[in-house]
Amino acid sequence: MASPEDTARVGRHTDQSGKSPEAPNATVAAQFQDSATEDPHDVEASYASFGELAKQGHTAAVLDPTAEPVIAVEDLKMYFPVRSSGLVRRTIGQVQAVDGISFEVPRGGSLGLVGESGCGKSTTGRLITRLYNPTGGSMTFGGQDIAKLSQRQMKPLRRDIQMIFQDPYTSLNPRHTVGAIVGAPLAVHDIVPKKQILGRVQELLEVVGLNPEHYNRYPNEFSGGQRQRIGIARALTLNPKLLVADEPVSALDVSIQAQVINLLQDIQREFGVAYLFIAHDLAVVRHFCPEVAVMYLGKIVEIGDRESIYSHAHHPYTQALLSAVPDVKQAVIGGRRERIMLEGDVPSPINPPSGCRFRTRCPLAQDICARHEPPLLQIGPRHKAACHFAGEIGRHPVTPVTPRLLGTDDHGNADPGATPSTELTTQAGYSDTWFDLDKKTFGRA
Amino acid sequence: MTDSIIQPRAHQMSEEGAYLAVENLTIEFPTPDGPLTAVNDLSYTVGMGQTLGIVGESGSGKSVSSMAVLGLHDTKRTKITGSIRIGDKEVVGLSESGMRKLRGNAVSMIFQDALAALHPFYRVGGQLAEAYQVHHSNASKRDARRKAIEMLDRVGIPQPDRRVDDFPHQFSGGMRQRAMIAMGLINDPSLLIADEPTTALDVTVQAQILDLLQDLQREFNSAVIIITHDLGVVAEMADDVLVMYAGRAVEYGTTKQILSHPEMPYTWGLLSSIPDVQSDTSARLIPIPGNPPSLLNPPSGCSFHPRCAHVDKVPGSLCSTTLPRLTPASIGTAHVKRCHLADPDAIYQREVLPEIAPDLVEEN
Amino acid sequence: MFAYIIKRLLTGVVVVVLVSMAVFALLWYGPESPARPICVQETSNRCTDERLANFEESMGYNNPIYVEYGKYAKGIFVGREMALGGNTIQCDAPCFGFSFRSRALVWDELIERLPATISLAIGGATLYLLLGIPIGIAAARRRGTLGDKLLVSSFLVISSIPYYLFALVAWLYCTLVWDLPVLGDSGYTPLLDNPAKWFAGLLLPWLCLGIFNCTAYTRYTRGAMVESLSEDYIRTAKAKGLPARTVVYKHGLRSALVPVVTIFGIDLGILLAGTIFTERIFEIQGIGLWGLRAVGSFDLPVISATAMFGAIVIIVSNIIVDVVYGVLDPRVRVS
Amino acid sequence: MSIPGEVITTHTEDSVVEDATAPRELQAGRSPLRIAAHRIRKDTVAMVCLSIVMLFVLIAIFAGTLADLFNVNLTVGRPAEQLDFLGDGMPLNGPPNYGFDPEHPFGVAPKTANDNLAYWLYGCRTSLVIASTATLFATLIGVVTGLVAGFAGGVVDKVISFVIDLFLTLPFLLMALIIAPIITSRFASDPDYPTIQKFGLVAVLVFFGWMGVARLVRGETMSLREREFIQASRVIGMPTGRILFKELLPNLVAPIVVAVSLMLPGFIAAEAGLAFLGIGVTQGASWGQTILQASPYFEKYPLYLWEPLLGIVILVVALNLLGDAIRDAVDPKTRR
Numbered sequence A: 001m002a003s004p005e006d007t008a009r010v011g012r013h014t015d016q017s018g019k020s021p022e023a024p025n026a027t028v029a030a031q032f033q034d035s036a037t038e039d040p041h042d043v044e045a046s047y048a049s050f051g052e053l054a055k056q057g058h059t060a061a062v063l064d065p066t067a068e069p070v071i072a073v074e075d076l077k078m079y080f081p082v083r084s085s086g087l088v089r090r091t092i093g094q095v096q097a098v099d100g101i102s103f104e105v106p107r108g109g110s111l112g113l114v115g116e117s118g119c120g121k122s123t124t125g126r127l128i129t130r131l132y133n134p135t136g137g138s139m140t141f142g143g144q145d146i147a148k149l150s151q152r153q154m155k156p157l158r159r160d161i162q163m164i165f166q167d168p169y170t171s172l173n174p175r176h177t178v179g180a181i182v183g184a185p186l187a188v189h190d191i192v193p194k195k196q197i198l199g200r201v202q203e204l205l206e207v208v209g210l211n212p213e214h215y216n217r218y219p220n221e222f223s224g225g226q227r228q229r230i231g232i233a234r235a236l237t238l239n240p241k242l243l244v245a246d247e248p249v250s251a252l253d254v255s256i257q258a259q260v261i262n263l264l265q266d267i268q269r270e271f272g273v274a275y276l277f278i279a280h281d282l283a284v285v286r287h288f289c290p291e292v293a294v295m296y297l298g299k300i301v302e303i304g305d306r307e308s309i310y311s312h313a314h315h316p317y318t319q320a321l322l323s324a325v326p327d328v329k330q331a332v333i334g335g336r337r338e339r340i341m342l343e344g345d346v347p348s349p350i351n352p353p354s355g356c357r358f359r360t361r362c363p364l365a366q367d368i369c370a371r372h373e374p375p376l377l378q379i380g381p382r383h384k385a386a387c388h389f390a391g392e393i394g395r396h397p398v399t400p401v402t403p404r405l406l407g408t409d410d411h412g413n414a415d416p417g418a419t420p421s422t423e424l425t426t427q428a429g430y431s432d433t434w435f436d437l438d439k440k441t442f443g444r445a
Numbered sequence B: 001m002t003d004s005i006i007q008p009r010a011h012q013m014s015e016e017g018a019y020l021a022v023e024n025l026t027i028e029f030p031t032p033d034g035p036l037t038a039v040n041d042l043s044y045t046v047g048m049g050q051t052l053g054i055v056g057e058s059g060s061g062k063s064v065s066s067m068a069v070l071g072l073h074d075t076k077r078t079k080i081t082g083s084i085r086i087g088d089k090e091v092v093g094l095s096e097s098g099m100r101k102l103r104g105n106a107v108s109m110i111f112q113d114a115l116a117a118l119h120p121f122y123r124v125g126g127q128l129a130e131a132y133q134v135h136h137s138n139a140s141k142r143d144a145r146r147k148a149i150e151m152l153d154r155v156g157i158p159q160p161d162r163r164v165d166d167f168p169h170q171f172s173g174g175m176r177q178r179a180m181i182a183m184g185l186i187n188d189p190s191l192l193i194a195d196e197p198t199t200a201l202d203v204t205v206q207a208q209i210l211d212l213l214q215d216l217q218r219e220f221n222s223a224v225i226i227i228t229h230d231l232g233v234v235a236e237m238a239d240d241v242l243v244m245y246a247g248r249a250v251e252y253g254t255t256k257q258i259l260s261h262p263e264m265p266y267t268w269g270l271l272s273s274i275p276d277v278q279s280d281t282s283a284r285l286i287p288i289p290g291n292p293p294s295l296l297n298p299p300s301g302c303s304f305h306p307r308c309a310h311v312d313k314v315p316g317s318l319c320s321t322t323l324p325r326l327t328p329a330s331i332g333t334a335h336v337k338r339c340h341l342a343d344p345d346a347i348y349q350r351e352v353l354p355e356i357a358p359d360l361v362e363e364n
Numbered sequence C: 001m002f003a004y005i006i007k008r009l010l011t012g013v014v015v016v017v018l019v020s021m022a023v024f025a026l027l028w029y030g031p032e033s034p035a036r037p038i039c040v041q042e043t044s045n046r047c048t049d050e051r052l053a054n055f056e057e058s059m060g061y062n063n064p065i066y067v068e069y070g071k072y073a074k075g076i077f078v079g080r081e082m083a084l085g086g087n088t089i090q091c092d093a094p095c096f097g098f099s100f101r102s103r104a105l106v107w108d109e110l111i112e113r114l115p116a117t118i119s120l121a122i123g124g125a126t127l128y129l130l131l132g133i134p135i136g137i138a139a140a141r142r143r144g145t146l147g148d149k150l151l152v153s154s155f156l157v158i159s160s161i162p163y164y165l166f167a168l169v170a171w172l173y174c175t176l177v178w179d180l181p182v183l184g185d186s187g188y189t190p191l192l193d194n195p196a197k198w199f200a201g202l203l204l205p206w207l208c209l210g211i212f213n214c215t216a217y218t219r220y221t222r223g224a225m226v227e228s229l230s231e232d233y234i235r236t237a238k239a240k241g242l243p244a245r246t247v248v249y250k251h252g253l254r255s256a257l258v259p260v261v262t263i264f265g266i267d268l269g270i271l272l273a274g275t276i277f278t279e280r281i282f283e284i285q286g287i288g289l290w291g292l293r294a295v296g297s298f299d300l301p302v303i304s305a306t307a308m309f310g311a312i313v314i315i316v317s318n319i320i321v322d323v324v325y326g327v328l329d330p331r332v333r334v335s
Numbered sequence D: 001m002s003i004p005g006e007v008i009t010t011h012t013e014d015s016v017v018e019d020a021t022a023p024r025e026l027q028a029g030r031s032p033l034r035i036a037a038h039r040i041r042k043d044t045v046a047m048v049c050l051s052i053v054m055l056f057v058l059i060a061i062f063a064g065t066l067a068d069l070f071n072v073n074l075t076v077g078r079p080a081e082q083l084d085f086l087g088d089g090m091p092l093n094g095p096p097n098y099g100f101d102p103e104h105p106f107g108v109a110p111k112t113a114n115d116n117l118a119y120w121l122y123g124c125r126t127s128l129v130i131a132s133t134a135t136l137f138a139t140l141i142g143v144v145t146g147l148v149a150g151f152a153g154g155v156v157d158k159v160i161s162f163v164i165d166l167f168l169t170l171p172f173l174l175m176a177l178i179i180a181p182i183i184t185s186r187f188a189s190d191p192d193y194p195t196i197q198k199f200g201l202v203a204v205l206v207f208f209g210w211m212g213v214a215r216l217v218r219g220e221t222m223s224l225r226e227r228e229f230i231q232a233s234r235v236i237g238m239p240t241g242r243i244l245f246k247e248l249l250p251n252l253v254a255p256i257v258v259a260v261s262l263m264l265p266g267f268i269a270a271e272a273g274l275a276f277l278g279i280g281v282t283q284g285a286s287w288g289q290t291i292l293q294a295s296p297y298f299e300k301y302p303l304y305l306w307e308p309l310l311g312i313v314i315l316v317v318a319l320n321l322l323g324d325a326i327r328d329a330v331d332p333k334t335r336r
Helices: A004-017 A023-036 A050-056 A121-128 A151-158 A178-189 A194-207 A212-216 A224-236 A254-271 A282-288 A306-311 A316-324 A328-333 A367-371 B062-069 B096-102 B124-133 B141-154 B173-185 B203-220 B231-237 B255-260 B265-272 B344-356 B358-363 C002-029 C036-042 C049-059 C065-078 C106-141 C146-160 C163-177 C195-229 C232-239 C244-273 C276-282 C287-296 C300-328 C330-334 D032-042 D044-061 D063-069 D116-152 D154-169 D172-185 D193-225 D228-236 D240-276 D287-297 D302-330
Strands: A069-083 A091-106 A110-114 A136-141 A161-164 A242-246 A274-279 A291-296 A299-305 A377-380 A383-385 A434-436 A441-443 B018-031 B034-047 B051-055 B079-086 B107-110 B191-195 B223-228 B240-245 B248-254 B326-328 B335-338 C080-084 C087-091
Touching (some): A069 A274, A091 A110, A091 A136, A091 A274, A091 A291, A091 A299, A121 A242, A121 A274, A161 A224, A161 D228, A178 A224, A178 D228, A194 A212, A224 A254, A224 D228, A254 A274, A254 A282, A254 B265, A282 A306, A291 A306, A291 A316, A299 A306, A299 A316, A316 B203, A328 B231, B018 B223, B034 B051, B034 B062, B034 B079, B034 B223, B034 B240, B034 B248, B051 B062, B051 B231, B062 B107, B062 B191, B062 B223, B107 B173, B124 B141, B124 B173, B173 B191, B203 B231, B223 B231, B231 B255, B240 B255, B240 B265, B248 B255, C002 C065, C002 D172, C036 C049, C065 C080, C106 C195, C106 C276, C106 C300, C146 C195, C146 D302, C163 C195, C163 C276, C163 D240, C163 D287, C195 C276, C244 C300, C276 C287, C287 C300, C300 D172, D032 D044, D032 D240, D032 D302, D044 D116, D044 D302, D063 D116, D116 D240, D116 D287, D116 D302, D154 D193, D172 D193, D172 D240, D193 D240, D228 D240, D240 D287, D240 D302, D287 D302
Parallel strands (some): A110 A274, A110 A291, A161 A242, A242 A274, A377 A434, B051 B223, B051 B240, B107 B191, B191 B223
Antiparallel strands (some): A069 A091, A069 A136, A291 A299, A377 A383, A434 A441, B018 B034, B018 B079, B248 B335, B326 B335, C080 C087
């Protein structure tokens, strides 16, 4: 019920099944029949009491600040050509789906990538798994820049970078058994002899909480949550170091979402896998990822650890996003938080606004925002924000903080006396010195 | 059903002037695999100016029950028993023409996917005007168009006099949902049913739509039912909450009661399986094990018992043999629950809350 | 949209040119000598090698193929003079040559026979649309009932029968066996000569086309309606309080018609391009029968003209379908 | 209309024979195709049609044996002895004027006095051999071109799509009428002329019959290519060949089976139709040819026409209904 995909799928079989003649009834009936294909007795979690069940649930993931990056992405770009529809199909523009983003994923840790639809977060995931060839930038993984590798050179590295997909209904080949799906990576990479594949598959099914005896069943015999587990098992087959999880739970029912999130955390603890966790649900990302990057129109506008982003957001977009999330427990304590309402819609990525891309909807926007793109500035030990008026909610500075770095005056006009700072970089990680917003200089806090 | 003895009245205020009163509603569909009871003995009320949130998983019957309020089920293929009273009118068994006078007029509905719910071939303004004209037969085309523009303006669509001639696909997702709301409110309905109105939308747009709905409700003083799977939406929007599982109401009360003192393990499960955007990071995410049940072959006794982690606290095999009645909760007067647990609130406060919201425990 | 139509038209022209080239080449390289049929015809079956060579010479078959194709193409646009057994025939544009069999200009014969084919196709199409769409709607509204099931399965059986056998049996019974007064006299009389005879002569073929194809259109319409009536916007329309008639006809039918119109456009093109079976069985002197006779006697210019005619009709009807699609569906119109 | 290229593409409407609403099937460890096969086995209409088709296939295979069994053959009859030239030219024994003639169970033809049963049996063989050969080749060509166009995309797809559209523009019947005699006329004096005629006909049918499958496979491939499971296999590092044949192709089996099952009756009808128009198999036994010869005698000798006509109609209808049942059974939209 939750996702539009789900609904669409349910809608689809009713169109043609012709089983129930009246439209609303047909939809309803198909829905129930759909959930009925799931085996009600196949409860994966084994528990005796609530206490035990609770122990299987995890608390929020914790950041390991000493972890080395498993992947460092710098200035990554992906432009899709837009062709005219006329007689001659010329390239008339580019969708700047991802436009110069930099971040690191720590080894064994998780980075959350959040943003609204169309912000480029899924494209980023597909770039890292090299489903797309990047337009520019670098992705350093294991000492190699995988952005520039050919598909052939990429093959050995594919073991280390795997992906979990959003839609459990289209991400599994309906014509293959679960065993074939989960074992395919082994067969492709010729890692173990054919005879041992089955053993490994059963082991993996057990890891993801499925009955290992079900290896010769087909995906259509499993529920959405179980299918997602199969997808996870497939991604784990090659013992990857990095898993790109593209909205892994958004197509699932609420109660099933928690099962899958806990499973992903179990896996992280057991195998030390790092996640790039792409999602639009800020609460889930907060729980799952100690570090979060917020994207808007192909750019990272703010990135930092959980505390920085969720409690001390400095970018007005992050603040608006957070204030829009409904909060269950707030209602218990009483009332609702004040919301920052964003006007209008997200502009087209084909022709993004000049300067800061968020300025058309930003309550703080001034002249400088249209003239200069704000640099992604490190403003804390693990916190970067890209805003000329970076500041905590309600405490944004009156004058921009960036002119001296950019070599301009407060309105963004070129200041002949100033020189742009050399401290602005696109580096992926955090440095030991950062920009102090109060003093407007670089230094350690 | 003996449950009908207890008439749940969630909100004290609405006891007198309930605009919509659903009593012992049961909806059954014949399917090739046998009859399927999608809604079973459901009762609730909504008063003018009040908002009821109905929460549940896929197939819990939340949409089916509200579609029955509008009589949208095929009468030939659906067995509906019980009573639905809108104002003073009994809707169950009402003729098609009588039903039609209510639909879109006294009661209107907003659907989840506005792109699919608006006709792709007709202009937005035309679809709004049509909704107006069908209940205002003496209104001219011009009046209807003026009304459409006025409503588009009311829901915050910029340049409504120009956008009125757009087709739905020319609108953005948020604007389509606004247009849907404008269509729902064009005849000034007393009851508005919003079926997952924000599920397909981004979170900032969702916030806009929810705010809009609240403002409009205040303005029109209508009764609102909001159907959702998102407890956060309910927490922000609703005065009362009805939690449904496998076609039955399992818990019903004021939002504050339900969210702070839930007494049914399924509600606990819902609360514990979603993280909160501000909660303590030491809160655990505890899923509900297993999958939603089949309604063709529902579990015996309490339909939640195969997934319930607290069955061991109920003596004997009561949970799997006997369907618990809707009984008053231990805390609060306007609060009923369907559970065999003897002192659910204590269990919640002692066992569940420390795991899922340790910060809230300390406050108590 | 305009640019799109221009693009489609240009592609269409390319396709027609390719078709004409292909047919020209086929006939040129195909039979033993392309001049033999005309030689046989003109010499009343006394075509000696010498005479054949003469004909080949005068027809230009000794020249390279591209030269002759050039002449042929030029003739279509500006006309040309053609040699025939010592005489010269003036062939005005559009010149597709002359028929070897009748010695008449191909274009004139085509124009003469066109009304028969058009009458046949339009009449048949009108009938099957008028029958098929309403029955389809009715079936969709009563979907799942016994009547619907019976109708749909019997129509499935009928539409599975090869059309020409259906038409043949109808003709045999109506004409030979029962000798029905009106239905029995099939054949084509120009509408302006005698409207009653025109009608009587085409009635049986119309009925055959209409009844046979209406089974298919009933199924298309029913399927499209079933799909359209299960859309979300139908539920919205009901929830607005619209009367059932408005819901079904204004909201449901409008979107159901789009696929039906698409199929209709393509079918009409095929129908116009190749009513060979109908014309052959009912002896209607239309384009199809003309082409069939030409094939039998290797009447090369007529064969190429009919092939090009068929291709043009199908291309044009495809373009019209696309345009109509755009008019019906605003989502296509804008993009 | 019996245009093979269009057979598949025009079937856009939903399942017509309502699913036999079988009780919930036990789906443990069964592939979607096996589930489909199971549904077909439960479908009475489909099973009856399948039996009919199998019967015709057996007749085609054992045409010679059956002809021997009835002691009839294709050799030219003896018109002078067997036909009543003084009367109406009808046979002296058997139908239509006399009762059953055990020597010629289906009667003999007027004018030639050929044995109808022998021509019927061999006509069945001709129909099925030509149609199934044409189906095989048209499917092969269609699948390969469709797969390549759909998966490669870009220029390759544009070129293939143009060719498909070009072929769809050609009026099938007319072109078949033109091409068939051109192919065969060169071999008019060849002793093996009937065989060449058959091959020519197969070539024509394939030539104009592959586009439907190609378009279908192209479309399916394009939509499957975007599915996440194909992307998943790319992420695994699966080579393109393996993706095409191990991941994509198995998902195309169902639509291809449906296309084939609807193409076969189309070709049978087309073969007979061409013969009826005087093209195609004019030498040797063909149901269409017999129909052409029989229609002038219909008034006096209806049985002569009805024999081949019913042969075609029963076979084609059975195949079409079977194809329809197969489509319902494998259609992922009707599957739960």
